[in-house]
Amino acid sequence: MLSFIIHRLLLAIxxxxxxxxxxxxxxxxxxxxxxxxxxxxxxxxxxxADLNARYGFDRPAHVQYVDWLMRALHGDFxxxxxxxxxxxxxxxxxxxxxxxxxxxxILIAGTLAVVLNSVPIGRRAIVPxxxxxxxxxxxxxxxxxxISLIFxxxxxxxWLPSTGWxxxxxxxxxxxxxxxxxxxxxxxxxxxxxxxxxxxEQRDVYLKLYIxxxxxxGLSEWKVAFKxxxxxxxxxxxxxxxxxxxxxxxxxxxxxxVFSMPGVGxxxxxxxxxxxxxxxxxxxxxxxxAVVVMNILTDFVYTLINPQIRLE
Amino acid sequence: xxxxxxxxxxAAIVITLIAVAxxxxxxxxxxxxxxxxxxxxxPSARHWLGTDELGRDILSRLIYGARxxxxxxxGAALVALLIGAPIGLxxxxxxxxxxxxxxxxxxLFVALPALILALIITVMVGPSYKNLILVLGFxxxxxxxxxxxxxxxxxxxxxxxxxxxxxxxxxxWIIRRHVWPNIMRIVAAQFAIAVSLATITAASLSFLGLxxxxxxxxxxxxxxxxxxxxxxxxxxxxAPGAATAITVMGFYLGGSxxx
Numbered sequence: 001m002l003s004f005i006i007h008r009l010l011l012a013i014x015x016x017x018x019x020x021x022x023x024x025x026x027x028x029x030x031x032x033x034x035x036x037x038x039x040x041x042x043x044x045x046x047x048x049a050d051l052n053a054r055y056g057f058d059r060p061a062h063v064q065y066v067d068w069l070m071r072a073l074h075g076d077f078x079x080x081x082x083x084x085x086x087x088x089x090x091x092x093x094x095x096x097x098x099x100x101x102x103x104x105x106i107l108i109a110g111t112l113a114v115v116l117n118s119v120p121i122g123r124r125a126i127v128p129x130x131x132x133x134x135x136x137x138x139x140x141x142x143x144x145x146x147i148s149l150i151f152x153x154x155x156x157x158x159w160l161p162s163t164g165w166x167x168x169x170x171x172x173x174x175x176x177x178x179x180x181x182x183x184x185x186x187x188x189x190x191x192x193x194x195x196x197x198x199x200x201e202q203r204d205v206y207l208k209l210y211i212x213x214x215x216x217x218g219l220s221e222w223k224v225a226f227k228x229x230x231x232x233x234x235x236x237x238x239x240x241x242x243x244x245x246x247x248x249x250x251x252x253x254x255x256x257x258v259f260s261m262p263g264v265g266x267x268x269x270x271x272x273x274x275x276x277x278x279x280x281x282x283x284x285x286x287x288x289x290a291v292v293v294m295n296i297l298t299d300f301v302y303t304l305i306n307p308q309i310r311l312e
Numbered sequence: 313x314x315x316x317x318x319x320x321x322x323a324a325i326v327i328t329l330i331a332v333a334x335x336x337x338x339x340x341x342x343x344x345x346x347x348x349x350x351x352x353x354x355p356s357a358r359h360w361l362g363t364d365e366l367g368r369d370i371l372s373r374l375i376y377g378a379r380x381x382x383x384x385x386x387g388a389a390l391v392a393l394l395i396g397a398p399i400g401l402x403x404x405x406x407x408x409x410x411x412x413x414x415x416x417x418x419x420l421f422v423a424l425p426a427l428i429l430a431l432i433i434t435v436m437v438g439p440s441y442k443n444l445i446l447v448l449g450f451x452x453x454x455x456x457x458x459x460x461x462x463x464x465x466x467x468x469x470x471x472x473x474x475x476x477x478x479x480x481x482x483x484x485w486i487i488r489r490h491v492w493p494n495i496m497r498i499v500a501a502q503f504a505i506a507v508s509l510a511t512i513t514a515a516s517l518s519f520l521g522l523x524x525x526x527x528x529x530x531x532x533x534x535x536x537x538x539x540x541x542x543x544x545x546x547x548x549x550x551a552p553g554a555a556t557a558i559t560v561m562g563f564y565l566g567g568s569x570x571x
Binding site for chain 1: 436565
């Protein structure tokens with residue numbers, strides 16, 4: 001098992017290197033000289049040359065890339081062009097915000113998708129209702145859902161704060177109140193996606209012989225649904241949850257922007273708008289690593305859920 | 313299996329949209345980019361949805377926005393199809409080394425978050441009508457390639473392919489005459505779904521400030537500027553948001569009707 005994980009991690013390294021290199025070279029060639037960007041419109045040729053020499057922007061791109069990579073491996077992602085702050089100091093505080101938003105959303109969406117689709121009574125009413133929710137969740141853009149929620153619950157009813165973020169230290173109640181709408185917004189899409197994946201698998205599982213056996217030995221439909229069908233149909237949802245978690249490490253870009261949450265996504269959008277290349281690159285790298293690592297972890301979780309699967 | 317209600321609902325929405333986009337100049341009561349001194353008017357008999365921060369009629373911009381949305385959505389899906397279909401066909405039909413080379417690339421691209429990828433590339437090439445179509449198409453081609461590959465892989469096993477090979481058909485001819493026609497239905501469905509994905513991603517880019525540059529009427533951008541005035545005139549952001557949702561739903565329903 002351990003050797004499998006190590007093997008997969010080693011295989012992931014070339015992938016991560018290739019992507020960051022590609023990103024590094026395209027950004028440096030396409031976005032123009034960082035010195036001009038940092039100095040703005042009043043840049044003098046001397047000033048640019050001075051900055052280039054100081055930061056080493058005048059060296060060949062591949063030398064700069066290796067240099068960046070070596071520093072990155074030591075946790076030094078350089079300084080933000082926009083704020084001159086160390087990149088790590090800007091990115092690190094944003095991670096818990098995004099992580100919490102993503103965890104709540106994915107867990108709630110996953111649990112609801114699996115449980116609601118498994119309930120064996122009242123299927124005639126539940127199934128079309130969930131189909132409708134799936135379609136809405138997948139097709140309504142996050143910004144539309146988020147703004148509608150703000151309009152309804154903050155502007156019109158005044159029940160919830162419209163935007164912002166309150167850390168745990170300032171009270172759990174205030175913290176959760178600020179989280180309700182962002183989590184609802186983000187989980188809507190994932191509920192639809194997880195639910196469709198689960199249904200497709202569930203349909204196949206219900207045709208299996210062991211379900212017939214379970215029924216014919218007199219088990220209640222609840223037991224059949226939750227003890228026999230659900231564990232066998234949940235695997236693709238787990239994969240998807242893992243993938244989603246990895247992808248969300250780049251931030252729930254739209255949701256965080258709508259609700260002004262100080263997460264990775266909003267930082268990313270800000271860095272894009274400011275052409276702040278070190279921050280952009282650090283976050284992109286984080287996404288790539290997270291996606292690759294989550295894929296490996298998901299394979300690992302597979303073996304825990306279904307002992308029939310062995311990793312080699 | 314054709315899930316009829318989905319197809320009918322989807323088709324109705326898409327046809328209506330195309331009609332609105334085509335007849336925009338007749339339907340719109342005002343010029344979409346003409347500003348006036350009547351800034352931020354609430355909805356009234358003269359301006360059904362009110363006016364925006366530059367005094368432009370929101371309903372007119374909403375109607376013209378259908379053009380922007382359709383051109384980008386369909387354009388990007390076409391680009392994804394033109395890149396993804398040949399690659400998927402080759403990987404699925406030839407298998408072996410070609411497949412081994414292509415599949416990891418596809419898998420990796422599919423796993424990366426599309427919106428973040430689109431944001432990075434858009435900021436590098438600069439947002440414009442043409443670039444947005446190309447960027448979104450580029451971000452979406454792997455999904456298309458993966459589907460086409462899977463289908464081609466399945467069709468390839470059929471006896472009629474074996475017969476065509478035995479009859480001495482060239483690979484190109486077999487792919488064109490035997491593989492492609494058999495998977496076209498599914499590819500068409502995936503195309504509709506790709507349009508819905510492109511529409512939602514393009515609108516999200518605009519909402520984040522990296523979409524079609526002003527003054528072009530564009531729903532994502534309208535939501536972005538309207539959001540600031542949510543308490544003043546909710547229609548300013550909710551109307552273009554709803555238009556986006558309906559468009560996405562139309563293409564999605566049409567595409568998901570075919571299984």
